[in-house]
Amino acid sequence: MKASIQLPGLAHRASRLGTETAFDTLAEVNRLRAQGKDIISFGIGEPDFETPENIVAAAKAALDDGLTRYAPSNGVPELRAAIAKEVAATRGIAVEPDQVVVAPGAKPFILYSIATLVNEGEEVVYPNPGFPIYESVVRWLGAKPVPMPLVEDNDFGCDRDVLASAVTDRTKLIILNSPNNPTGGVLSPEDLEFIADLALRHNCWVLSDEVYSHLVFDGGFASIASVRDMQERTIIMDSFSKSYAMTGWRLGYGVMNAELARLMARIETNVESCTCSFTQAAGIEALTGPQDESRRFAAEFRRRADLTVELLNEIEGIRCVPPHGAFYAFPNVTAACRRLGLTRAEQLAEGLLHEAGVAVLARSCFGSRNNGETQEYVRLSFATSEDTIREGIGRIKRYVEAAR
Numbered sequence: 001m002k003a004s005i006q007l008p009g010l011a012h013r014a015s016r017l018g019t020e021t022a023f024d025t026l027a028e029v030n031r032l033r034a035q036g037k038d039i040i041s042f043g044i045g046e047p048d049f050e051t052p053e054n055i056v057a058a059a060k061a062a063l064d065d066g067l068t069r070y071a072p073s074n075g076v077p078e079l080r081a082a083i084a085k086e087v088a089a090t091r092g093i094a095v096e097p098d099q100v101v102v103a104p105g106a107k108p109f110i111l112y113s114i115a116t117l118v119n120e121g122e123e124v125v126y127p128n129p130g131f132p133i134y135e136s137v138v139r140w141l142g143a144k145p146v147p148m149p150l151v152e153d154n155d156f157g158c159d160r161d162v163l164a165s166a167v168t169d170r171t172k173l174i175i176l177n178s179p180n181n182p183t184g185g186v187l188s189p190e191d192l193e194f195i196a197d198l199a200l201r202h203n204c205w206v207l208s209d210e211v212y213s214h215l216v217f218d219g220g221f222a223s224i225a226s227v228r229d230m231q232e233r234t235i236i237m238d239s240f241s242k243s244y245a246m247t248g249w250r251l252g253y254g255v256m257n258a259e260l261a262r263l264m265a266r267i268e269t270n271v272e273s274c275t276c277s278f279t280q281a282a283g284i285e286a287l288t289g290p291q292d293e294s295r296r297f298a299a300e301f302r303r304r305a306d307l308t309v310e311l312l313n314e315i316e317g318i319r320c321v322p323p324h325g326a327f328y329a330f331p332n333v334t335a336a337c338r339r340l341g342l343t344r345a346e347q348l349a350e351g352l353l354h355e356a357g358v359a360v361l362a363r364s365c366f367g368s369r370n371n372g373e374t375q376e377y378v379r380l381s382f383a384t385s386e387d388t389i390r391e392g393i394g395r396i397k398r399y400v401e402a403a404r
């Protein structure tokens, strides 16, 4: 930009928008690979599987049939009906198609929900470490983020005392994410009862990010929307990205009371107009067609979770509690950092990438440190092949243990 040109200033909110640094690491990995470096990536959280063939075929057929025009903002009726049926069956609640909004991914519901439900200055309780977009959007819209710390001692589940002090009459919205990114922690039915009680007592909305609902390793998936009196005040967000290996298709949905559904569809009219028509045809096939591939993905992630944890725990200076869902391991690397003369997980991630050829994400990619948090963590996405997991963790072991 020429120095002589004077441009008007930006909106104040522009500087408050955060980001998802996983995408920066992905760009760095691609840059290093383009230079010929051999990099193993545990960075980005997306399945390494191909989208199942029947789903791809449905999208191709939709294009051949001329499904290339605008669709209704809230989604095509047949897809909304299929989603209503799926969510009713998996959460044990009654869902009508007019309670469903289809969007380009689950992610838009973070913005739609906060914009629809929370005024400037009101508080939003969200998991930390957690998906960074929650805090980013809360700040962007001028609301106040209140972290709900997830701690290793508690298997990264819910610390009820801490949560009870975070949720107050100032809280407008509680964001939940179970199974959790980045920790793999899962909320138990008892946790959900406890949180529901808080939400009812303090009259809060709940945004339940359930994008890993298909990936629970022990026992079934439980949603807060299934807890008595909670469905009306809960927005469920779920997606095709992780369960059907469709991250790039951009297809997700929200389920909520019909009035909220109308308001969120109106945001979509203002921003995107609609979700891509032929992608929605693929979504109908995903939900109504054979489920064997999706089940195979879930079983495979479970096996990889066991392998990843076992290999990480064999490294001196690394300790990893087993995740209960999703496809992430979140090991404690405090002793490994110390061994290497480092003080922070970011330095370890940097060293692993440039000196050992392995990409991981430091804890700081998932929010700032909670009060009193002293340990260092990194996240590994094990949505990659068993051979890659063995080779990548082998590199980490050699790198960490070479230091004395």
Ligand code: PLP
Pocket (backbone or CB within 6 Å): 045, 104, 105, 106, 107, 108, 131, 177, 180, 181, 209, 211, 238, 239, 240, 241, 247, 251, 252
């Ligand atoms: N929520 C969580 C917790 C995630 O980890 C992700 C993706 O990584 C998303 C939402 C976004 O999912 P989608 O691809 O459906 O927008």
